[in-house]
Amino acid sequence: MYDILIKNGKIISGLGNPWYYGDIAIKNNKIIKIIRFSKEITAEKTINAEGLYIAPGFIDGHSHSDLFILTDPLAEQKIMQGITTENVGMDGMSVAPIDEMNIATWKKHLSGLDGNPEIEWNWRSFSDYLNVIAQAKPSDNITSYVGLGTIRLKVLGMTDREANDNEINKMKKVIIQSMEAGARGLSAGLVYPPGSYQTSSEIIELVRAIKEYNGIFNIHIRNESNHIIPSIKEIIEISKKSEIPAIVTHFKVMGRGNWGLSEEAINLIDNSRQEGVDITLEQYPYTACSTMLHAVIPPWYHANGSEKLIQNLIEDKELIKEDIQNRVDWENYPKISGWENIYVSSVENIDNKIFEGKSIKEIASMRGISDPVDAALELLIEEELAVGMIAYCTNEKEIINIMNHPSVSFITDGLLGGKPHPRVYGTFPRILGRYVRDKGIISLEEAIRKMTSLPAEKLRLRNKGKIEEGYDADITIFDLENILDRATYENPRQFPLGIEWVLVNGKVVVEKGRHTKAQPGKVIISR
Numbered sequence: 271m272y273d274i275l276i277k278n279g280k281i282i283s284g285l286g287n288p289w290y291y292g293d294i295a296i297k298n299n300k301i302i303k304i305i306r307f308s309k310e311i312t313a314e315k316t317i318n319a320e321g322l323y324i325a326p327g328f329i330d331g332h333s334h335s336d337l338f339i340l341t342d343p344l345a346e347q348k349i350m351q352g353i354t355t356e357n358v359g360m361d362g363m364s365v366a367p368i369d370e371m372n373i374a375t376w377k378k379h380l381s382g383l384d385g386n387p388e389i390e391w392n393w394r395s396f397s398d399y400l401n402v403i404a405q406a407k408p409s410d411n412i413t414s415y416v417g418l419g420t421i422r423l424k425v426l427g428m429t430d431r432e433a434n435d436n437e438i439n440k441m442k443k444v445i446i447q448s449m450e451a452g453a454r455g456l457s458a459g460l461v462y463p464p465g466s467y468q469t470s471s472e473i474i475e476l477v478r479a480i481k482e483y484n485g486i487f488n489i490h491i492r493n494e495s496n497h498i499i500p501s502i503k504e505i506i507e508i509s510k511k512s513e514i515p516a517i518v519t520h521f522k523v524m525g526r527g528n529w530g531l532s533e534e535a536i537n538l539i540d541n542s543r544q545e546g547v548d549i550t551l552e553q554y555p556y557t558a559c560s561t562m563l564h565a566v567i568p569p570w571y572h573a574n575g576s577e578k579l580i581q582n583l584i585e586d587k588e589l590i591k592e593d594i595q596n597r598v599d600w601e602n603y604p605k606i607s608g609w610e611n612i613y614v615s616s617v618e619n620i621d622n623k624i625f626e627g628k629s630i631k632e633i634a635s636m637r638g639i640s641d642p643v644d645a646a647l648e649l650l651i652e653e654e655l656a657v658g659m660i661a662y663c664t665n666e667k668e669i670i671n672i673m674n675h676p677s678v679s680f681i682t683d684g685l686l687g688g689k690p691h692p693r694v695y696g697t698f699p700r701i702l703g704r705y706v707r708d709k710g711i712i713s714l715e716e717a718i719r720k721m722t723s724l725p726a727e728k729l730r731l732r733n734k735g736k737i738e739e740g741y742d743a744d745i746t747i748f749d750l751e752n753i754l755d756r757a758t759y760e761n762p763r764q765f766p767l768g769i770e771w772v773l774v775n776g777k778v779v780v781e782k783g784r785h786t787k788a789q790p791g792k793v794i795i796s797r
């Protein structure tokens with residue numbers, strides 16, 4: 271007797287092969303049998319998947335659920351779009367390991383990104399943090415990188431200078447401890463302080479530490495706009511010298527004048543792959559990016575921590591404005607997108623909630639301020655940095671161009687707070703509805719591969735990402751005819767249509783389009 275039998279559906283293995291008919295028998299948390307006609311098989315529960323596709327559960331390789339998974343373990347935004355495993359600790363900014371003395375500054379620093387839910391940061395080491403997640407009993411599986419910025423904070427604080435040998439050795443030790451606790455690898459966010467203060471040679475030294483742990487290096491590159499080519503070259507160099515596989519996350523080219531450069535960047539990557547450098551890409555399918563609003567302040571004002579940054583915003587206002595206006599030696603979002611294309615996605619203060627979903631330019635006029643930059647700085651001061659943003663930065667032609675690269679896997683990179691970027695609700699259904707069914711940009715099986723076996727392979731998730739006997743029963747069953755990402759920029763908090771059933775570790779988490787409130791997710795630490 272099996273626990274669950276899924277009948278009459280079209281199976282997509284996750285490997286990119288054409289769908290086939292088969293029935294799937296599940297016992298405990300595993301796929302035990304896949305056969306064409308299952309007349310002899312009995313199970314406690316039978317799912318009729320007639321007219322539906324059965325795929326491995328989707329894997330979100332870039333998630334910002336680091337804190338919200340503790341307060342909202344049902345992970346509805348993810349589960350309802352068919353995601354069964356999400357990977358946190360992104361952009362160099364994991365929430366662990368962390369020392370008591372750094373918690374206040376790091377909390378503030380991350381508040382525009384991961385939100386600021388009411389929880390006590392009662393973990394210190396990376397392994398403590400993973401235990402805290404396990405205790406929260408999430409609905410989906412969680413894995414995590416450890417962030418290079420977090421590691422640097424622990425050893426050097428927010429200081430803007432090169433690390434010395436002694437400090438590099440200390441950082442290596444922390445990396446090794448975190449890898450031993452189960453980190454999948456290292457993440458970097460080279461636009462975000464203090465990660466942005468790290469030189470290539472420091473990064474190469476540190477990345478080498480994960481070699482014997484089968485680790486990977488995932489990078490938000492130093493610049494995704496005017497300096498994208500040297501930024502890609504830097505990653506090629508790091509991967510080559512450290513001999514560690516590198517993933518360029520949310521690959522895109524920002525800024526109208528730069529859009530053609532994606533082709534040149536992809537050529538660079540293809541050529542380096544041919545020479546034996548293991549570099550791959552990740553993508554989300556939207557023309558707007560999303561991050562913390564304090565990314566509009568040049569990195570050199572972030573040195574010495576969040577309190578000091580707020581002080582800088584008050585005392586050095588004119589200098590900061592001048593630098594935003596004139597300097598291009600950093601990822602200058604206002605220059606790339608324009609204040610009219612930068613929107614506030616989340617704030618903390620009730621009085622400021624009216625600004626969620628408004629552009630900085632609109633906010634300026636709502637407040638009777640003539641220069642939008644003043645509105646942005648004011649809001650950051652009032653909110654003590656806890657502001658999320660959405661910025662329109664690329665176009666659909668570019669998205670389509672990048673989507674077809676064989677190394678691209680799909681990610682949400684979704685921030686959860688306020689009026690969020692719709693990608694946190696809609697990414698995977700959007701690929702299937704808009705780019706597979708409606709536009710025919712990518713085949714169904716290839717799209718599923720980029721959501722399942724490809725990210726599983728990158729993250730070294732051994733029994734996930736495929737519909738195969740012996741694999742974990744993480745399964746997403748969907749209706750391709752009706753699949754639709756309903757989340758929009760105007761109204762993002764909407765679950766998609768067409769994700770009919772989701773199983774995590776053999777337990778039903780979505781039944782006929784509804785979350786069952788089951789919490790069978792696990793923290794994955796094995797390699």
Ligand SMILES: [Zn+2]
Pocket residue numbers: 332334360361683
């Ligand atoms: Zn991110």
